[in-house]
Each structure stands twice: as C-alpha cells, then as structure tokens.
Amino acid sequence: MATPLQPIIIVRKKKRGGHAHHGGAWKVAYADFVTAMMAFFMVMWLVATMPQEQLGGIADYFKNPSAVEGQSSSMAPGRAGPGGAGEAPIRMFEHARKPTDATPIRTPGAPQAAAAGAGAAQKAADETDRRNLEALKRALEEAVASSQALAPFKDQLLIDITPEGLRIQIVDAHNRPMFDLGSPTLKDYTRTILHELAAYFERVENRVAISGHTDTTPYAGRTGYSNWELSTERANAARRALVAGGLSEDKLSRVVGLSSSVPFDRTDPDNPVNRRISIVVLSNAAERSAAKVDYGK
Template identity: 45%
Template sequence: MAEEGLRPIIVKRIKKGGGGHHGGAWKIAYADFVTAMMAFFLLMWLLGSTTKGDLNGISEYFKTPLKVAMEGGSGSGDSSSILKGGGKDLTRSEGQVKASDDPAVKKTFNLTAAKAALEAEENQRLKALKEKIENKIDANPLLKKYKEQLLLDITNDGLRIQIVDEKNRPMFALAKADLQPYTKDILHEIGFVLNDVPNRIGLSGHTDSTPYMSETGYSNWELSADRANASRRELIAGGMNDAKVLRVVGLASAVNLDKADPFNPINRRISIVVMNKRAEESVLRDGRQIEVSAEDAAAAAAAAGAPPPAQAAPSGPPVRK
C-alpha cells in the first residue's frame, strides 16, 4: 500500500503542429493576389479612360522627361486636361492652349483719348442745353422781356447761366434776399430745363462793391450767400431735382462782372453753373476747397492785391442773352 502511494503520476501533453495546408500563410498570399488584381484593374481602367493625347504625352515624358517637363510638347497638355495647356475640344489628340486656334488679339485702351472723347461728348451736351435755354427764352414772352439780364456762356467749369441786375429792374429787394416775382418766374423756367442733363450744379451769389454792414455784423458776404440759397429754393420749386445741387456759395463783391466799374448794378447777380465732370470731381475730391471759375479766381486775386493764378486759355467773353 505504501508503494502505491509513491507511484509517480505521468501527464501526457499532445503538441499540435502549425504546418501543412492547415496553416495561415495562405492568407498572406491571397491578400497579395487581391492587391495585385486591384492594381491591374485600376491600371486597365486608367488606360481605357485616357485619351490618345494623354497616352502620347505620357510616352513622350518617359522617353525624354526633362525636355517635356521644361518645354512641353505634343500631347503634354491634352485637350481634356485642366492643367496649363489644356482646352475644351475633346476630339483633339493634341493639347490646346485655348479653346480656339485663332491667334489672340491684344486689346489696348488709350485712357487719354477716352477721357478726351467723354469731355467732348459732355461739352456737346452742355452746348445743346445752352441752345435749348436760349430757344426757351425766345419762345416765352415772359422770359423774353428779361433777355438782356440773362447771360449764358461755356466756361472751364461748364455751362454758366447768370441772372444780373439792371438799374431799374433788380432781382432782389434792396439789401434783402427776397426775390422779385419775375425773378422767381425766371428761376422756375430754368430749374425745369436743368433736369434734361445729369450734371450737378453750383450756385454763387454776388453783390456790387457798395459797402453794406448792419449793426449785427450782417454784410455783403451773408447777403450774397442768402441770395444764392434763395435762388436754390426757387429752382427746386420750378421742378429741379434737389439732389442736383452740389455747391451754394456767397462771394459778395470779390468777383465783379464789370471790373472797370465795381458799383455797376450788373455786378449784382446770381450765377448758376451746370458743372462738367472735371469741376464736379474737384468739389467732391477729399480735402477739397471751394473753387470758382478761372476768370472769377483771377478777378478775386486781383481784388485782393495778389498775383493772378495760372489759368487755362480764355473761353471767350460771355454772350449777352
């Protein structure tokens, strides 16, 4: 019994082998086969969908890759390519630089000539407006009576319409900004006609050199500005668009029309300027300053005792209408 208790216990372990056709090596081979088949079908699809031009380009690249890369060549940019050298004609076997084989026509623009043409066109439009106002004055019995008090001329700033005083026929009440009834009628007729052109307008009021100063400090400067603003209101009352007004100034007696006689009633006037594009841009430009016509600027400088500024060639004396 004691010997049976000391008998060793033997445990048999069976070790299974991993070789033979039951191993996992076949999975790696199968994955390689599938990858190769996918690459093959992808290559076939690319070859089938590539145009002949692309094939020729690829062939040229592998023959002389540096030359094609630096200089391009037949087929280097196919018609269906979105890269440089491509085009839109899919029937072509070689690349296109443009959708058409016609030689490119370079367009050049002469800005100076274009600007001169626009200025000439605008000048013709202002001349047509001047003729229309003159015809309206001749056709209207009311305006025809005051024909001698209406001066129209073309200046460097545009069409200038001046309504001047006569000794026995003033436009305003004495030393006031109240317009006479006939002055209102004149401004109503002019205001309606000014809508025929897109140009903006500027108004300036003028007095003669007769000293005027009230106890409150009200002088010819305030009077001329008030008269210009009163004229603006009557132009709008006559039908002119309020947005057309760009500038309203009072110049007192600084710019006399009759320089030989500063007390002449003709110096008391309202000046309406239908501004050309150059004058309008001068007013609208940043850092602008109020400007008057070249003739008025020279006269103002002479009145102040300063040398006259440089100015363009004179446009001729005003035409009395």
Template identity: 40%
Template sequence: MSKGGDKRPIIIRRKKVVHAHHGGAWKIALADFMTALMALFLVMWILSVSDDETRRSVAEYFSTPLITAMTSGDRSGSTQVIPGGGPDPTHSDGERARIDVLQHSRPSAQERRFFNDLQERIERAIEQDPELRQLRSQMRFDLTREGLRIQLLDTEQRPMFELGSNQVAPYMRNLLRTMAPLLNELPNVLSISGHTDSVPYAGGYRGYSNWELSNDRANASRRELVAGGLDPDQLLRVSGFADRVRLPDTAPTDPVNRRIELVVLLPEIAEAIRNPGVMGLDNPLPDEDAPAEASPQSEPQSDESE
C-alpha cells in the same frame, strides 16, 4: 517664166471690223473725280472763312470715335482700334488717363453740343414768355473750364432781388422756375454762387454784410429752382462771394456785379469738388519755431543710473 512647182500661194488678208460700243466707264470716273474736287474746294473754302473756334470744333467732331457718337457720348468702349490691355479689354489705363487730361483742359465736342442745346432750349422758353423775354438782355451764357455758366445780372431798372435783401423778385422767380426742368434734362450737377457789388452795409463786415447777403441770395435761388422741379440731388455747391469776384471792366459799385451764377459742371470738375486732393498730410512740413527733438543717444543720464 517660173515653173508651176515654184508658184507661191496667194494669201488675201481681210481686216475684220467689229462695230461695238466702247462703253461709258470713263464718264463715271470723270464724274467721281469732279465731285471729289468740288468737295475739296468746298472744305477749303469753309475752313478759310471759319474762325479758330469753329475749326477746333470741327477737328474735335471728326476725332470723336464712331462708338462714342453711336452711344450718345458714352465712352464705355475703347477709342483705339486695338485695345490697350488692362483689366477690362475695352479700356487701358493710359487711354483713360489721356481722356481725363483732355476733358480737364476744356469741354469735349460732345459736351459742347450738349451745352449749346441746353442754351438754345432755355432761350426758346424765355422767348415764348412775354415777361421773361424782357430779361434776356440780363442773361449771359458762356463756356468756362468748369462748364456752362449762366449769369443772371442785376440792373437799376430791373433788379433780381429787393435792394439789400434776399427777397426774390417775381420775374426772377418765374425765370428760375422756367429753367429748372430744362436743367433737369442733363445729368450734370450744378453750382450756384451769389455775388454783390461793393456798396457796404452800415454795420460793415462785423454784422450782416455782403458775405451773408450773397450766400442768402444763392440759397434763395436754390429754393426757387427746387420749387420749379429741379432735382435736389443735382445741386452740388451753393456759395456766396460777396464783392470779391467782379465782372471784367466794371466798377466795384456797378449793378451788374449783383448777380447769380449757375454753372452746369463738367463731370471731372464735379468729381474734383467731391474729392479734393490733399497734399502733405502724410509728411507735414516741420515747424521751424519748434525745438528740435533730442535723439535717444543724447538723452542725459539720470541720477538713478549711477
């Protein structure tokens, strides 16, 4: 039996149970994770069913700087996070050159949206007019390296001009005057070109020929656009190509080759037309047929020197 001084204290341990709610933060995290997964799967599915052109447009859209989107396409601000230097701190010569090269290769995403919007407005205006609605099949819209091209094609049943003449048909006049105010909404300048088929005039190319006819029809179209309200300052080039630029996979005498082409020019193309590059004027190529000039040392002595 142990002595009283050897007794150890009895320690009773009681576990305290706290009834508290564990919270729902994990639910929010799980919901965010599932939303992100769904967005990822949707993006992957859209890319898998889209063509190359659509994927390229999406890539160009997301590569457009935020400042460009906010200023409706104005590239006055820098597209880089860190300015590249130069006279203007918001620009750099290298950055501007890079933008020019990209724009020269193809229309930017912003320009594509402007052109698509213009095409939709023209198509809506035509659809609202019962007479013009019949001409929709004779119109073609496409993007080229020069800009948005609008082709107005001839047919045997509904020619745009009187045969062999630059007299504009009434429905062609109505179409051009309907398009004029819509073309005014863009700052881009226009190019108008006339084209004919290969049916020659009786006098051949010595008299009035397809060259004169194509140019006269382009000018007649210009006059109708201006009469419809087009700003004359927006016209940069009016030309005639006769039958030298046929549509692909068409016969030389096919009526569709009798057409008018309106091109809403890209800014860099318009600038290149205004200021064509000239090469070789400072250092002209030597004329192989011209006799070589004698050097001063090889000049013959005159009789007076003796």
C-alpha cells in the same frame, strides 16, 4: 675747228596705269541698305498687326532692357532696380500662334493699355457731355428769345460756356433788381425766371452750382451782417426757387456767397451788373477736378 658736242637729253616718260577698279564696296553698302529697309518694313508690319497689349510690353522692355545694374545717374523702373530687366518676357510673335490654354498672357503693358482704354472712354464721354451742354445753351437762348416769361429779361440773362460748364448769370439792372434792396427776398419776376430755368436744368444729368454776388457798396443794416452773408442768403434763395421749379435736390453741387470778390465789371465795382446770381451747369471734367481738390481722389 672741231664742232662742240651737244649734250644728250634723255626723256623718261612715266607709264600711267588705267583707272583703278572700284571693287565691291558699293555692293556691301547697297546690301546694308536693303537689309535695313527689310527690317524697317518688318517692324512696321509687326506694329500694324500686333495687339495693343503686346505693343505695351515691347515699349516697356525697350525702356529698361538690361539685366544688370547700369551706370546711369537716373534709376530705371522695374522690380530689378536700377538698370534691371523688365518684369515679364516679351513674346513678339505670340499673337500669331493659338495659345495652348485659356490663360491670357500677362505683359507689363497691360496696365498701360487699360489706362489708355479708360482715357479714350473718358475723352469720348467728355465730348458727349460738351455737346449736351452746347445743346442746352442753344435751347436756353431760343427760350430767352421766344418765351413770354424769359424774353422781357433777355438783357439780364447772360449765357456762356466756361471751363466749368454752362454758366447762366442773372444780373441786376438799374430799374429791375432781382432782390429787394439789401435783402435776400426774391422779386416775383426773378422767381419766375428761376422756375423756368429749373425745367431746362433737369434735361441733363449734370449737377448745378449756385453763387451769389454783390457790388462793393457796404451793407448798412444790422451789425455783424455784411455782403458776405447777404450774397450767401441770396444764393440760397435762388436754390429754393430752383427746387420749387422742379430741380432735384440731389443735382445741387454747391451754394456759395462770394460778396464782391468776383465783380462782373471790374472797372466799375458799383455797377448794378455786379449784383447777380451765377448758376453753372457743371461739366463732368469740372466735377472730377472738384472731387480731386475736395477729397484728394
């Protein structure tokens, strides 16, 4: 018997090539990175060496660089209207060359630079003013602790720094009121306190604001006369005492009566401490703020 034929099995093996070469793509990416870093350090060098007015001009240019009208919904600043170009050319390397004439280069950033300089000067002046008021506060506290005229009233003299400036409040006590009952007439010791304080207020250039306060007890005197009139007359009496003690008239900013509208003790409107004279040595910032409100400057 013949042996059956076995099937022939053919195995085809696929030839695999070697790993493909990565090519030069990484070199391009690396070159881009190096170029970007060079540009970055160039910009940093320019920023570090360029005058402030030139930097202001560059900033304005990049806020509004286009020379044609854009499609933005918001209008860009500049004389050329929406999307308009800057108002002066940018000369980035002009500071590295000597100008051909004495005429300064006008840049859009000049007003901003001037404003920034003025702002820095104002900030420095305000800081000096704050230090002067703090020094005056320490001097007053030392005087209250050691002065024969002020020490007996240390519990009635409240001294603190507020957003308006240095505030000194002279408050009533149960057994030691500042004024005669229901009257704007100063007690002798109150007049002495104000005379002592006037000498300290003359040490600084700041102006002074005075306000009079009462408690909520209705005035029981003549008809038509209320705590508003009483508080105003008491503030004016304090003003006269300060002037008599040496305070210049031109250093007075305002004298007002506030009745019981600004109580010291809000929990007890009849508390004697609500009857007080408040004197504020105004900070420069408070004076500027008041001028804007009163005169729109």
